[in-house]
Amino acid sequence: MFEARKVLVFLFVGIFLFYKIRILETMKKHREDSHVFIILICGLSLLFVGTFLDTFANYLHNQYIYLIIHTCFTVGSILFIIGIILWSNLTKRIINELEEVAHLDSLTRVLNRKGILKEYEALAKKGETFYLIICDLDGTKLINDTMGHLEGDKFICNTSQILTKLVGRKGHVSRIGGDEFLIIVVDSDSQFVEKTIVSIKDKIYRLYLEKDFGISIGYAAHPVDGQLFEELIEVADTRMYEDKNKHKINTSILG
Known part of the structure; x- marks a missing residue:
């Protein structure tokens, strides 16, 4: 039987990964910042693979399976943390840009x-x-x-x-x-x-x-x-x- 905890983590990581991929696809104005989401997606992908392998580890008869799982979780976690930090900075910058735009007149680009x-x-x-x-x-x-x-x-x-x-x-x-x-x-x-x-x-x-x-x-x-x-x-x-x-x-x- 699969552990419910592992299945839930697997589903959560999968949904979050799908969400980030969708954001990357829709990024147009901030195309130069797409590396932030690429790092996040790489980290989530490794966590997704690690979670998947961990869920089915008992059915995979491979002596290196736990080494692979450990590597996926370690590297994936590092990339994910770096991505979250970059994402936080990007979000702050976008908010500042939106506030600046909110104070400008759309026709003349002077202050409103x-x-x-x-x-x-x-x-x-x-x-x-x-x-x-x-x-x-x-x-x-x-x-x-x-x-x-x-x-x-x-x-x-x-x-x-x-x-x-x-x-x-x-x-x-x-x-x-x-x-x-x-x-x-x-x-x-x-x-x-x-x-x-x-x-x-x-x-x-x-x-x-x-x-x-x-x-x-x-x-x-x-x-x-x-x-x-x-x-x-x-x-x-x-x-x-x-x-x-x-x-x-x-x-x-x-x-």
Whole structure:
């Protein structure tokens, strides 16, 4: 009679081996990490063979059978432990990558609302002085209606690239809505912020060179204009709409 314990171990190792083989087959994005699963599969395969031979050892009349079983278990266990350690490190890295992706905007690849809020909380916690800049594109709907949504997406992507280039290492750029961006600027003063705003407006206007297209911008300083995220957003939003109204007035005069 077979020992129930050995049969259960044999089945468990077999199922786990099958599971790892299936994972290896479906790995595409992390193909360069397939060696982790190969090591695990090799270790599990040796354990599987060792368990199989151990289960039927009494029926296999071979003087070397227990030496083979011992070798399978020893080498298999070593490979399995190494594989588990590598698998744990791989899992942590994948989780970090997923968290990073979760903080990025899918269209522009800049930070999303969740990502910029995380950066804000880190800076606010340190009590540092920084600026929040809200940017709202003018003319996106007109582009979507007259040139198509692909051109509208291009307008948004080009804007994100311009903002990222101008802000550089002095801050973080995020897309928090359809055509609305939020920037955090650190290690700077109001002169740099205002100079950056002028540059942003100029470069966005040059994308189409039409009076109906542009960008409205407002900013708030932490902690002068507020310490809470909502307070700063409200101040920056108010200034942004003031800027938008000025743009509308200028457009109507020019028109």
